Amino acid sequence: MKYRKIPDETIRRMPMYLRALSLVEQEGQQTISSRQLAERLHLKPPQIRKDLSYFGAFGTRGIGYPVVSTAQQIRTILRLDVPQKAALIGAGQLGTAIAAYPGFSVFGFDIAAVFDNDPAKIGKHIGRRVIEHIDAVDSLEDRAIRLAILAIPSEAAQACADRLVRAGVKGILNLAPCYLVVPKRVKVVSIDMAMALGVLPYYM
Amino acid sequence: MKYRKIPDETIRRMPMYLRALSLVEQEGQQTISSRQLAERLHLKPPQIRKDLSYFGAFGTRGIGYPVVSTAQQIRTILRLDVPQKAALIGAGQLGTAIAAYPGFSVFGFDIAAVFDNDPAKIGKHIGRRVIEHIDAVDSLEDRAIRLAILAIPSEAAQACADRLVRAGVKGILNLAPCYLVVPKRVKVVSIDMAMALGVLPYYM
DNA sequence: TAGTGTTTGTGCTCACATTCACAAATCCAA
DNA sequence: TTGGATTTGTGAATGTGAGCACAAACACTA
Incomplete structure (x- = not known):
């Protein structure tokens, strides 16, 4: 995706994704699709994919998003990787x-x-x-x-x-x-x- | 204004207006223009006029909005007129x-x-x-x-x-x-x- | 290696919200 | 009563975000 200004609404949702991914990580699941994540958060899958894609391509087509590393990426984006x-x-x-x-x-x-x-x-x-x-x-x-x-x-x-x-x-x-x-x-x-x-x- | 669906964002702002008007009422001011109100709330005047106009014409051209009755109107709209x-x-x-x-x-x-x-x-x-x-x-x-x-x-x-x-x-x-x-x-x-x-x- | 099924990444369209710009309405002073 | 100064109410234009639909990418099986 060519550079676009990141919507404020996207930023606002990032902590949601991070919290959900932390929970999924605790449950031991390795990867999660945008559909599964959307179900948990009551959002639509394309919304999640678009939001994440603003920051790069984290997912693997056919598989979904790797839970641990995507969570870590979001922490880095939000500057939550340091306490x-x-x-x-x-x-x-x-x-x-x-x-x-x-x-x-x-x-x-x-x-x-x-x-x-x-x-x-x-x-x-x-x-x-x-x-x-x-x-x-x-x-x-x-x-x-x-x-x-x-x-x-x-x-x-x-x-x-x-x-x-x-x-x-x-x-x-x-x-x-x-x-x-x-x-x-x-x-x-x-x-x-x-x-x-x-x-x-x-x-x- | 012919009937239009009232935006959720407009509803969300109504309590803001009500609180501001309550304060202005306490200060003893009788009327307030959209410009004055906008300054207090850090919004733009047309936003306030459009929001209020969804529910009817409360203001007087050349003067502004009557503080007490507009507050009461908003209470009625939000069903806050009864405790x-x-x-x-x-x-x-x-x-x-x-x-x-x-x-x-x-x-x-x-x-x-x-x-x-x-x-x-x-x-x-x-x-x-x-x-x-x-x-x-x-x-x-x-x-x-x-x-x-x-x-x-x-x-x-x-x-x-x-x-x-x-x-x-x-x-x-x-x-x-x-x-x-x-x-x-x-x-x-x-x-x-x-x-x-x-x-x-x-x-x- | 080819075929099937799944899921991502994204251009495009649509819906919603904000802001502008102006006519209509009112006040006040002379 | 007329003219100038304000301010509302609102159609139109602009801006912003959400959702669709599809091509591209990958895994897995045979």
Whole structure:
């Protein structure tokens, strides 16, 4: 395929493929066809083939995709081949839940630091990590932490994002229900639970 | 505008508009133009005008949209004009965080029941609510609860979704990282935090 | 080595969503 | 009452992504 811009939607699906392939690997299956993978993920086979083909030809015609090496390729594409450290901002209820969430490890994420602005929480433990004062985010650059998960109220989110950007953070997962203004070099992905819930009654 | 199918993307944005309008209302502003609204939400003005126009002509040319009545119209469209009761399934860390999350109230959601399968948790309180045994979900229909938030591990999610559907649930917000198979009449919206985080390193 | 069955990789078409551009509608001031 | 300044509502154009259909490639058997 001659060079084409890789659709954002394709990138968004790559972690899906990686997780599915990890599961298939655990089950001991050596290869998987686009049809089988599509069944698991409730997608259409051509979608998966096209997505993967943007990054090269991983599959073998007549056989399918080799599970282990394709998973590894996707890890390389997504830069998940090296363990990624992330900072968690906000040690409230949501922050605590995220710190304990087991789902991040499949992708090699490690929540390496936790910050909060509540003096009463500083020094306490959250899992195996010590809660640090929010002012300590300036040290993130030295600690090679480039990712942050924002689990704080909307009112504080933008100011905090500004600090994170100054501290060299390159990617932010924002859980506050607000839009964050950041330089173009920084990527923000937002999750808004209330908005997601908000559309449900419409469809009932 | 003659009848046209309303795009899913338009529906997805309606709660955004509603939240923004609620804020503008609090600030005491009477009307708002598509340009002002677009600035707040980082969208383009024609997008907002087209989205709103699918449901009728709410605005006044030369002036803009009346804040209060447009918000009320959106509530009616989304069926958020009546308070919506939701059941929370899973009283773990994530479930506890969701039960305490203040963001749902803007849309009139009320978490009216909490369920778990851990006998040790049954009867304990989570906020003002008592944790009930998961078997009690069958009573949801009688209690007029048609929405559910799934905050349980993936392994249990499908079986639980099946029970919810049997109990008359019409909409599910799924926080487990898996696809749920449900009848077409039931709407599922999934949030996968690990997947959202998974794309960030790619853009760094 | 030839034939059969399977599955990938991809050009093309279609559907959907976003954005533009402009007429129609309204306000306000003189 | 008229003219200028705004802003909506929407047909048309543009952009983006999904899915089809088929040729190319490979495995396996005889």
